Amino acid sequence: MRRDATHADARLARWLVAPALLVVTGVALVPAAATAWEALHRHDLRLPWLGTPFVGLANFAEALGDPRFAAALARTMLFAAVSVPIELACGLALALVMHHLVRGRAIARVGALLPWAIPTVVAALAWRFFFETSDPGGVGWLTRPVAAWVPIVAADVWKTTPFVAVLLLAGLQTIDPALYDAARVDGASPARQLVTITLPLLAPALVVAAAFRTLDALRLFDLPYVMTAGGPGTATEPLSLYAFVALMQRLRVGYGSALSICVFLLALGVAMAAVRALGRAAPGGHA
Amino acid sequence: MNGGRVVTGAAGVCAVGLLAAPLAWVAIASLMPDSLVFTRGVAATGLSLDHYRALLAERGFLLAIRNSLVVAGLTTAVALPLAATCAYAIARLPLRGRGPLLAVLLAVSMFPQISVVAPLFLVLRELGLINTYPGLVLPYVTFTTPLAVWLLTAFFRQLPRELEEAALVDGASRLRTLRDVVLPLAAPGLSSTAILTFLYAWNEFLFALSFTFDADRQTVPVAIALLRGRYQVPWGQVLAAAVLASLPVALVVAAFQRRIVAGLTAGAVKG
Amino acid sequence: MHTGRLLLACLAVVAACGDASGPRLTFSGSDVGAEGAVIRAQLDRFAARHPGVRVELRLTPDAADQRHQLYVQWLNARAEEPDVLQLDIIWTAEFAAAGWLRPLGAPDDIEDFLPAALEADRWQGSLYAVPWFVDAGLLYWRRDLLGAPPSTLDELREDAERAMRTGAVSAGLVWQGARYEGLVTVFLEHLVAFGGAILDARGRVRVDEPPAVRALTFMRDSVTGQGLVPRAALAWQEEQTRFAFQNGDALFMRNWPYAWALVQDARQSRVAGQVGVAVFPGADGGRPAAALGGAQLAVNRYTEEPDLAEALVTFLTAPEQMLERAQAAAQLPARRSLYATDALAAALPLPIDEIRAVLEAAVPRPVTPVYSELSELLQVRLHRALTGQEAPDEALRGAADAIRDLLARTGLAASDPPAPEPAE
Numbered sequence: 001m002r003r004d005a006t007h008a009d010a011r012l013a014r015w016l017v018a019p020a021l022l023v024v025t026g027v028a029l030v031p032a033a034a035t036a037w038e039a040l041h042r043h044d045l046r047l048p049w050l051g052t053p054f055v056g057l058a059n060f061a062e063a064l065g066d067p068r069f070a071a072a073l074a075r076t077m078l079f080a081a082v083s084v085p086i087e088l089a090c091g092l093a094l095a096l097v098m099h100h101l102v103r104g105r106a107i108a109r110v111g112a113l114l115p116w117a118i119p120t121v122v123a124a125l126a127w128r129f130f131f132e133t134s135d136p137g138g139v140g141w142l143t144r145p146v147a148a149w150v151p152i153v154a155a156d157v158w159k160t161t162p163f164v165a166v167l168l169l170a171g172l173q174t175i176d177p178a179l180y181d182a183a184r185v186d187g188a189s190p191a192r193q194l195v196t197i198t199l200p201l202l203a204p205a206l207v208v209a210a211a212f213r214t215l216d217a218l219r220l221f222d223l224p225y226v227m228t229a230g231g232p233g234t235a236t237e238p239l240s241l242y243a244f245v246a247l248m249q250r251l252r253v254g255y256g257s258a259l260s261i262c263v264f265l266l267a268l269g270v271a272m273a274a275v276r277a278l279g280r281a282a283p284g285g286h287a
Numbered sequence: 288m289n290g291g292r293v294v295t296g297a298a299g300v301c302a303v304g305l306l307a308a309p310l311a312w313v314a315i316a317s318l319m320p321d322s323l324v325f326t327r328g329v330a331a332t333g334l335s336l337d338h339y340r341a342l343l344a345e346r347g348f349l350l351a352i353r354n355s356l357v358v359a360g361l362t363t364a365v366a367l368p369l370a371a372t373c374a375y376a377i378a379r380l381p382l383r384g385r386g387p388l389l390a391v392l393l394a395v396s397m398f399p400q401i402s403v404v405a406p407l408f409l410v411l412r413e414l415g416l417i418n419t420y421p422g423l424v425l426p427y428v429t430f431t432t433p434l435a436v437w438l439l440t441a442f443f444r445q446l447p448r449e450l451e452e453a454a455l456v457d458g459a460s461r462l463r464t465l466r467d468v469v470l471p472l473a474a475p476g477l478s479s480t481a482i483l484t485f486l487y488a489w490n491e492f493l494f495a496l497s498f499t500f501d502a503d504r505q506t507v508p509v510a511i512a513l514l515r516g517r518y519q520v521p522w523g524q525v526l527a528a529a530v531l532a533s534l535p536v537a538l539v540v541a542a543f544q545r546r547i548v549a550g551l552t553a554g555a556v557k558g
Numbered sequence: 559m560h561t562g563r564l565l566l567a568c569l570a571v572v573a574a575c576g577d578a579s580g581p582r583l584t585f586s587g588s589d590v591g592a593e594g595a596v597i598r599a600q601l602d603r604f605a606a607r608h609p610g611v612r613v614e615l616r617l618t619p620d621a622a623d624q625r626h627q628l629y630v631q632w633l634n635a636r637a638e639e640p641d642v643l644q645l646d647i648i649w650t651a652e653f654a655a656a657g658w659l660r661p662l663g664a665p666d667d668i669e670d671f672l673p674a675a676l677e678a679d680r681w682q683g684s685l686y687a688v689p690w691f692v693d694a695g696l697l698y699w700r701r702d703l704l705g706a707p708p709s710t711l712d713e714l715r716e717d718a719e720r721a722m723r724t725g726a727v728s729a730g731l732v733w734q735g736a737r738y739e740g741l742v743t744v745f746l747e748h749l750v751a752f753g754g755a756i757l758d759a760r761g762r763v764r765v766d767e768p769p770a771v772r773a774l775t776f777m778r779d780s781v782t783g784q785g786l787v788p789r790a791a792l793a794w795q796e797e798q799t800r801f802a803f804q805n806g807d808a809l810f811m812r813n814w815p816y817a818w819a820l821v822q823d824a825r826q827s828r829v830a831g832q833v834g835v836a837v838f839p840g841a842d843g844g845r846p847a848a849a850l851g852g853a854q855l856a857v858n859r860y861t862e863e864p865d866l867a868e869a870l871v872t873f874l875t876a877p878e879q880m881l882e883r884a885q886a887a888a889q890l891p892a893r894r895s896l897y898a899t900d901a902l903a904a905a906l907p908l909p910i911d912e913i914r915a916v917l918e919a920a921v922p923r924p925v926t927p928v929y930s931e932l933s934e935l936l937q938v939r940l941h942r943a944l945t946g947q948e949a950p951d952e953a954l955r956g957a958a959d960a961i962r963d964l965l966a967r968t969g970l971a972a973s974d975p976p977a978p979e980p981a982e
Contacts, residue, residue, distance in 0.1 A: 006381055012461055013380035020373035020432050027429040028395035034406035035398060045634060045656050046927040047968055097302050100295045110541045111303045114310055117536035119490050119508050122529035126309045132790060142793035143945055166482060170475040174445050204441035212434055219399055231737030233942035240399040247401055248627050250931040260402035267397035275386045320826060409635055497631055500616050512619045516590045518796040518816045
C-alpha cells in the first residue's frame, strides 16, 4: 500500500511540476537557444556584407584573450564576494528587528520594504546625487576607480536588504518560539540563541537568499550603468555591462552573445553549488 | 526583558531611518522646484505639488500606473500558483531529478537580460503579443517563477510535517492536504513570494521598454524614462513619479504584511 | 494641444481596431515639453494635406542609448514601423551600413542644408537621412565677471584663474567629463583647438599625434593641475554642468544650446541675464571649434509606405516647419538660409550672430558605421587619462591602436598609402 501511495505521489509530483517547467523553459528556451547559436557565429550588424559565418568557439577564444573581459569578470566576482555577505548580514539584522518589534511592526515592515519598491533608476540617481553633492570626505567618489564602487555597493545593499529581510523574516516566523523559551530557561544568551537555534533553522532561507543575491550580483548591470556608465575608465564595468556594450553599442551580436553565455556559465556554477547547499541545509531534505 | 525591547525598538528606528532617509529625500525633493534641489539641497520650504500636477495632468502618468498594476497583478496571480504547486512537489513528494530541476529553472533566469531581449522580441512579435498585457506577463512569469519556486521550496521544507501527516493519515488526498493544511501554514512564505514577484514586475524596465510602444500599455518605469529630453531631465517630475510609483506598492505591501502575521497556527502568535 | 492629442488617440484606437482604410505613417520621436506640442501639430498638418492618411507619433525615449537600442531591435527584426525615424547625427552611417535605411532622393534644395550635417548623412555616395535640427557646443561665459569672451585657450585659462583667485567663482570652467559620448564632444573641441583630429580626411587615425596629446594634457591639467575644472566634473553630464553654472559656481561652461533658456530663467538661475555665448576658443596651431550634434530624419528600409514616408521627411525638414520648431522649442534649424532671416533671429532666444559664428566653426565627429565602438574605445582612454589612471600620451596611443585595429578588422581602414609626415 505504501508503494502505491508513493507511486501515486510520484505521478502527482510530475503533474504539479510540469506547468511551471513548461512555461519557464518554453519561453526562455528560445532566447537561450538563440544566444547559443549567435555565440558560435560571427555576426556584426554594422557589417552585413560579412554575413554570419559559423566560427565555432572563436568568440569565446577572443573573450579569453580580451583583457577587458578578464578585468570585468574579476570585478564582477569581487563585487559579489563583497556585497552579498554585507547584504545577508544587514538583511538578517533587519529581519530580526522586524521580527521582534512589538509596536510599529506594520509601519516598520512597509517602510523597510520601500527601498525595494523604488525603481532602480531612481535609487541609483538618489545615491549618486548624495555622493556627488555632499561628497563625504571630499573624495570625489565617482571619479576614482576604487572609490566609485562604494556608492554602487551602498545603493545595492540599500536596495536589496529588504529583499533579504523579507526572505528571512518569513523563515523566522516559522521557528517554534518554544525552542527559544527552552533555551532561555537553560540560561542561553540572545547571542547564543541566535547561533544555535536561529541560524541553523534559518539555513534554507539563508541559502536561498545567498544564492539569489549572488546570482543577481553576478549579473549586476543597472546600478553601474546609471551611476558611472562603467567609469572611471572601465573601473566599475561588470561583465553584464561589457556584454551590453558589445551587443548594443558595437552591435557585435556574436561576441556579445558569447559574453552573455560566460555570465550564464558563471551563474550556473553558483546555482549548482546552491542546489547542493540547499539539499544539505534543509532539515530532512534531500538534494 | 525590558532592556531587550528597548534595544530592539532603537534598532528598529535606526534601521527604518537608514532605509527611509533616501526615500525621504526623494519625497521632499519631489515637492521642490528643480533647481532648488541642486542649489540649496533639500529643505522643507517653498514646497508645492507642481510636479505631481504636471505628471498627472500633462503626462498621463495614471495610465502608466494602471498598466503597471495590471501587469504586476497578473504576473503575481499566474506565477504564484505555478510556483507553489511546483515547490510543493519538490519539497514533499517523491520526485526524481530534484536537483537538476531546480538548476534548470534557475538556469533560465541566468542570462543577462540584454541578450534575452532581442530573441524574445522576435518570438513575441511572431505571436502578435507586442504591445499587449500578455506580452509582458509571459516573460515576467517566466523570469519570476524560478525564484518563487526556490523560495517556496525552502519554505515548504521548513514546515513541520506532523500536520500534513496527520491529514494524510485521516485520508485526505495530497492535493487536499496542500490546499487545506500546507497553504495556510505557508502564508508567510506565500505572501513574501507574492510581494517579491509583484515588485519584480513593477520595477522591470528593459522588457517593458522593448515589448511595448504605446502609452496605452507602457508601464511606470518606461513612463519615467520618457519624461526626460535629450539633455534636460525634469528632476522634480522624475522624483514625483518615483513617489507615485511607490505608493501602490506601499499599499500592496501594507495589505500583505498582515497576512504574514496572521498565517501562524499552533503556538503563540507574536504581535 | 489637447485636440491634437485627442485626435491622435482616436487615430490610435482606430488603428488598433485593425487595418482600417488608408495608409498609416508612424513617426518615431519624443513629445517632451514644447517639442511635443510642435511635432504633434506638424504631424496633424501633414495628415490634413494628405487626406486618408493617418499619421501617428510613436514615443521613444530621448536618452540616446535607449532610443538606439529600440531602433536596433526593431530594425534588426525588420519591423515595418516606425516609418520615419529620428536619428542622432552619429547613427546614420551605422544604420545605413547595416542596411536599415532607405536611400533618399536628394532634395532640390540640398545646398541649403549645413554641409557638415549633410556629410554625416551620406554613406557610400547615397543620402540616407536629412538633417533636421543641429546642436553645437557653446562656451557660456559670465558677462558680469568678464568684459568679453576669451579668444584663445590661454586667455580662457587666465580669465578663469583670475576669477577663481578673487573668489567670485569656485570653478573656472565646467564641462561634461563623465564617461560617455558627451566627453568625446568636449575632447573634440579641445582637439581642434590645438589643431588635431580623430580621423583625418582620408580616414586615418590621428588621435595619438602631438596636437591630440597637447589637448588631452590641457584637459587633464585643467582638472588636476590648476583646478580650473572641478574634479567632480569627471562624473558630470549636461545637467550637472548646467546646475553648477547657473548656481554661479563657474565662470565658463561648455554646454549645448538647450541650456541657454534655463540659465537665463530668473526663476531658477542665479546668473539669469548675465550670460553670453561664444565659440570655444582655439589655441596654438588650432582654431575655435564647436562639436556638431543634432538630429536627422530617415526612412525605415522596411516601410510599407516609402513615398509617403519620404514626403513626411521632406515636409518636416521644410523651412516653415524648421522655423516653427525654432520658435517653439528653440532648436537650431539645419538650413543655412534661415540664419539670414529676421524671423529666426526673433524666434531663437540665443543671440543669432554668435550662433552663426558657432555653426561656421562646427566640427563633425567621424562618419563611420563603427563610430559607436570607436567612440567608446576613445571614451574609456580619455576618462582614464583625466582621472589620472594613465598618462595622456599613453592613453591616446592605446586608443589610437585600438581604433586602428577596429578599422582594420572591419575592413573600414583608409586604403590610401600614408602621406609623408609633416615636420613637427
